Amino acid sequence: MKKILIAGGAGYIGTLLTTELIDRGYQVQVVDLLWFGNHLKPNVCIEKKDIMGLRTSDLEGFDCVVFLGGLSNDPMAKYNPSMNFVENSAVPSYLAFAAKEAGVNRFVYASTCSVYGYTANQLLDENSDSIAPQYPYGISKLAAEKSIMNLQDDKFRPIALRKGTVGGWSPRMRFDLVVNAMTKTALMEGKIIVNNPSIWRPLVDVRDVVAAYVRSIESNLDVAGVYNISEDNYTIGRLSDLVKDALVEEGHKVTIETRSVQDFRNYKVLNTKAQMELDFKPRYTPRDSVKSILKNIKNGVDLSDKKYYNIQVFKEKF
Secondary structure, eight states, X not given: OOEEEEETTTSHHHHHHHHXXXXXXXXXXXXXXXXXXXXXXXXXXXXXXXXXXXXHHHHTTOSEEEEOOSOOSHHHHHHOXXXXXXXXXXXXXXXXXXXXXXXXXXXXXXXXXXXXXXXXXXXXXTTOSXXXXXXXXXXXXXXXXXXXXXXXXXXXXXXXXXXXXXXXXXXXXXXXXXXXXXXXXXHHHSEEEESOTTOEEEEEXXXXXXXXXXXXXXXXXXXXXXXXXXXXXXXXXXXXXXXXXXXHHTTOOOEEEEOOOOOSOEEEEOOHXXXXXXXXXXXXXXXXXXXXXXXXXXXXXXXXXXXXXXXXXXXXXX
């Protein structure tokens, strides 16, 4: 049985990943400050603790450490840039260093396609030269990614997953991600607001993200490096059509309101490397993400509750 520590294991992705790993027979330890509550099952071992409070001795005996913590999006990073650089750069770098010192072989880091910043009509792979984030979130995530990969040697094998924008249902739900936000607005207001229909984004369902982490944890130790994790690339205009169609199929009346607002992120990525080396094969589309949300909110979910919006919870705490 592999022993795994997940830093940030009570979050949007972490809640599903922790559950999946336990179901697969892994021994999982979650370290999380529980900013957004605890939606894990009672049998999960959770330590409410700051990651910087972990010492090398706390990590001894683990086969794998996964970092899913930090500030999770641009609004949070913009609201508190100094905290962003600590939580998204220093903290994961320290955790990777401590894990290596403790003899942990595998470290999996939650990176992001936001590191690509703004590019014009290019399909980007992990070796692309067009990696120049200009805003705190992307800068901090890329800095941590580089410092963690610099620790790689024959015994310490890090993997960084550059995820596209994630969507779909999780017990620790978020409605501040593009597919989820479109779905929420359509259900509450009967419309989808599109700020810029021409902007490109790589998208991925949260269930496929969990699969990518599992593939990374279970991969042979000769595998290490940076991997793009996405299902496909979509313009925001096309995405709004797909979300609308999925909702109409379920009996909802939805219109699309198009605006003209500049965005500082525009990128398309290739996931070929992840398919070839991690055997990552995405199964779900944005339509599937919408349907998973509709299925799980039937029991009654207050879509306006601030707990579903990271920046609102973050502002109250900091």
